[in-house]
Amino acid sequence: MTEIAPPSRAAALARLDAFAPRMGRAYEAGRNHDPGPGARRDVSMLSPHVRHRLVTERDLVAAAISQHGPRAAEKFIQEVFWRSYWKGWLEMRPVVWDRFRAARDAALAAPPPGHEAALRGETGIACFDAWARELIETGWLHNHARMWFASIWIFTLRLPWALGADVFLRHLLDADAASNTLSWRWVAGMQTRGKHYVARAENIARFTGGRFDPRGQLEEDPAPLDDGPAPPAAALPPPDRVPEGSALLLLHEDDLHPESLDLGAARIVAVAGVATADRRSPVGVAPGARAFAEGAMEDALARAAAHFGVPARRVALEDIAAFAAAHGAARIVTPWAPVGWTADALAPLKPLRLRRDWDSLCWPRATKGFFAFREHIPALTEALVMRGAAAR
Ligand SMILES: Cc1cc2nc3c(=O)[nH]c(=O)nc-3n(C[C@H](O)[C@H](O)[C@H](O)COP(=O)(O)OP(=O)(O)OC[C@H]3O[C@@H](n4cnc5c(N)ncnc54)[C@H](O)[C@@H]3O)c2cc1C
Incomplete structure (x- = not known):
């Protein structure tokens, strides 16, 4: 591939x-x-x-x-x-997302020296510099490279973990609140408390087929970060019951396969797609990641129009209620947006949330x-x- x-x-x-x-x-x-x-x-x-x-x-x-x-x-x-x-x-510990946002905002308010050079791929650590450029040019990194990158960012460059997680969210085409935040916490030693992931030169040389060998350049004996015990798991809220009648189907970037949703007794009269990618970070999203999310939405809207036989188009978040009313929709239903920026953006609309069996x-x-x-x-x-x- x-x-x-x-x-x-x-x-x-x-x-x-x-x-x-x-x-x-x-x-x-x-x-x-x-x-x-x-x-x-x-x-x-x-x-x-x-x-x-x-x-x-x-x-x-x-x-x-x-x-x-x-x-x-x-x-x-x-x-x-x-x-x-x-x-x-x-999903059962949303406060960890809130804590990440607070740590990220604090780091963004006073970005440490060295952070810009790291993003430009100018640290002098050849593997890290290559991954930084690849991330920014392509919006994707191999899983092992993500682990090495995050570890070097935290333990060798001594940059704030939440700033690194934010860089990933802004650039990755697959940017995901849970996979990204919790993987960074895992590398740092905060997710499985006291167990951090330390990038080692020998491991990098072996698993990159000798393309890189940062011997002598990495901090290979760091202490893990700690932010205390993880909060206990709260019970999941139940999915909403969708009563019979007309409904607007609201699509968002977390679930773009409307054909396989269980819509219960709802009669879909129109489909609206909202774009939330710009909310991934207070300092915006990279053009490539935004374009991927927009392309995915266009594809889903075209499939939804064919599947439900109703109008389907992009609508600004603030115009959703009026769009629903204009199509005679009695309510707004939406696939469940898990904890993250899309759920934060949709919350004021109070849509009925459908959860897939997979997630439940x-x-x-x-x-x-x-x-x-x-x-x-x-x-x-x-x-x-x-x-x-x-x-x-
Ligand atoms: C620091 C860090 C940040 C990460 N941030 C993200 C992120 O924002 N979004 C994201 O989707 N993944 C993230 N990952 C997980 C993982 O790196 C990617 O999902 C993986 O590289 C995707 O490559 P693939 O599609 O070729 O996966 P494959 O190996 O082909 O696996 C198939 C699918 O399984 C899922 N998957 C595989 N490995 C993981 C994993 N470790 N964690 C979660 N899901 C996995 C993905 O959906 C993937 O497409 C992160 C990992 C690290 C270490």
Whole structure:
């Protein structure tokens, strides 16, 4: 897989088909190696599409199982469930998102020296500088490179972790409040308290096939960061019941596969798409990430218009209520926006929120660490993927 597929469901499904033969043992053996731009074959590079749900987690796991069966595809399936785990963990602890925003705002108000040079790829650490440029030019980094980048940012360059997380949110095409915030916390040693991820020169040389060797340049014995114990998990609010009658379907960047939503008794009279990518950071979003989100929305609106046979178009957030009234919609329904900037933006509209079975079954199990969550994966897969098409 050499580059990110265009922002459409059709392109995502074509990539899924092309990558499915590699979701088994080849994935397990190759997923940690980053041979660099243009040479990657062992990871799907589908995260921007999954993040917007142009393809769903269920699409990915179903493809892996049908090609390889659940055992040979175990590693790939687990990685998809990492996403569901992170989403559930943050959904039950929204205060961690609030804490990130506070730390980010404080760092943005007084950015430390060295931060601009790091972003320009001028630290003198060749691997870090290459990843900084790749992030800004392409909007994507390999998972292992993200781990090394975050670790070097925090422990070698001694820059604030929340500023690094903000840089990722502004530039990544797959920018996701849960996966990003919690992965940065994990690298720092705050997520699994006291256990940090330390980037080592030998590991970087090995897993980049010798492209980089930062021997002598990295802080390899740092102390973890600490921000105290994680808050306890709160119960998830239940999804809303949608009464019979006319409704406006409100689409947003967290869920762009309206065809597979369970809309209950609602009669959709129009579809509106709101753009929220500019809210990822107080200092804006990179043009490439905005363009990907906008392309994904256009694709979803075209599919929604065909599927529901109603008008579907982009509408500014402040005009949504008037748009709903103009189409005679008695209420606004929307796929659940998980904790993050889109949920923050939609909250004042008080839409009825639909939650997929996938999220309702996975999220409450994110009470402890991933290893406890992992025990549930076979049963979750059975219920959500193998037991027919009813699960969404
Ligand atoms: C510091 C840091 C920040 C990150 N920020 C984000 C982010 O903002 N958005 C994001 O989607 N992922 C994030 N990740 C997770 C991971 O790096 C990407 O999801 C992964 O690189 C995507 O590549 P892929 O599509 O080729 O994945 P594949 O290996 O092909 O995996 C298939 C899918 O599983 C999911 N997935 C795989 N690995 C992970 C993981 N470790 N965590 C969560 N989901 C995973 C993704 O949806 C991915 O598309 C971050 C990781 C780190 C270490």
